[in-house]
Amino acid sequence: MLDCSIENRVAILTINRPNRRNALCTELVHALKGRFATLHRNDVVGAIVLTGAAPSFCAGSDLKELGTMDVPGMVAHEAHTASMARLIGLLDVPVIAAVEGHALGGGFILATSCDLVVTAEGANWSLPEVPNGWVPPWGLKSLTGRVSAATARRIVWGFESFSGQAAVDLGIADYVSTTGQALAMATQIAERLAALPRAAVRSTKRFFQADMLGQAEVWDFQAGHAFAENCTHPPAIETLKRFAIRT
Structure with a gap:
């Protein structure tokens, strides 16, 4: 479910649920939080x-x-997921996301919660929550830490999806690689960061925490309440019912 290897002072965490497109179940969220x-x-x-x-x-x-x-x-599950993603910003070491394939919904926000994001040009980025019937229930502060509020609102409405290059152009991601090379590029960047003086890297991350995290916990709390209200309406009920009966 979650693999970890360490080489050249870089830890590579691999979400390993390919049969569910690496979706964030309760067990995986707990494993990520513990590993971080x-x-x-x-x-x-x-x-x-x-x-x-x-x-x-x-x-x-x-x-x-x-x-x-x-x-x-x-709501409780999403709040637990939110606390895991916020933890990334509080770690003393930088975290680099390496995105291939789909970064959807919470996967999109999990990536933007990382300090740096490398995306393959063939990746597909989207937030499908609003079309499903609800507002994204956590992590939107990480998005507005990267893009303007107006651009974040455009993205959250979810009527568009974005390629890797478009994600970089918008500021969602930092670097674009050829398809299949995101992990290699992210690892090279991580090795360069790991070679820097640890205390200075830690201080740099801490210096920007207030701007990057800000009122993230409050935002997540408010989004969670909006999510709960949205889930009482027919479009969300039908979406959840449709996924619950899938094998």
């Missing part, structure tokens, strides 16, 4: 690369699992 906390305390690790097993980076929350929950259960 462990690597944060590891003096050998100077940077982390977060990626997904082919063919996707991450398809967001596991809607099949969400479809089995009541609304309070879904």
Whole structure:
């Protein structure tokens, strides 16, 4: 479900649920949160690369699992996911996302929660929550840390999807690679960061935390309440019902 290897002071975390397009189930969120906390305390690790097993980076929350929950259960699950993503910004080591394939919904926001983002040009970025019937329930502060509020609103409405190059042009991602090379590029960047003086890298990340994270916890709390209200309306109910019965 979550693989980890360490080489040249770089930890590579690979979400490994390819049969579910690496969707964020409860067990995976718990595993990510625990692994981030462990690597944060590891003096050998100077940077982390977060990626997904082919063919996707991450398809967001596991809607099949969400479809089995009541609304309070879904809100609690999304709040737990939100706390995992916010933790990335509080780590002392930089985290670089390596995105191939799909970065959808929570997968999109998980990537933007990282310090740097490398995307393959053939990647597909989108936030499909509003078309599904609800507002994204967490992580929008990470998006407005990268793009303007007006651009974030455009993206959140979810009527567009973006290629890797378009994601870089908008500011969603930082670097674009040829398809199939995002992990290699992200690893090279991570190795360069890991070779820098650790204390100075840590201080740089901490210096920008207030601007990058800001009121992220409050934003997530408010988005969670909006999500709960949205999920009482027919479009969201029908979406969740459709995913819950899929095998």
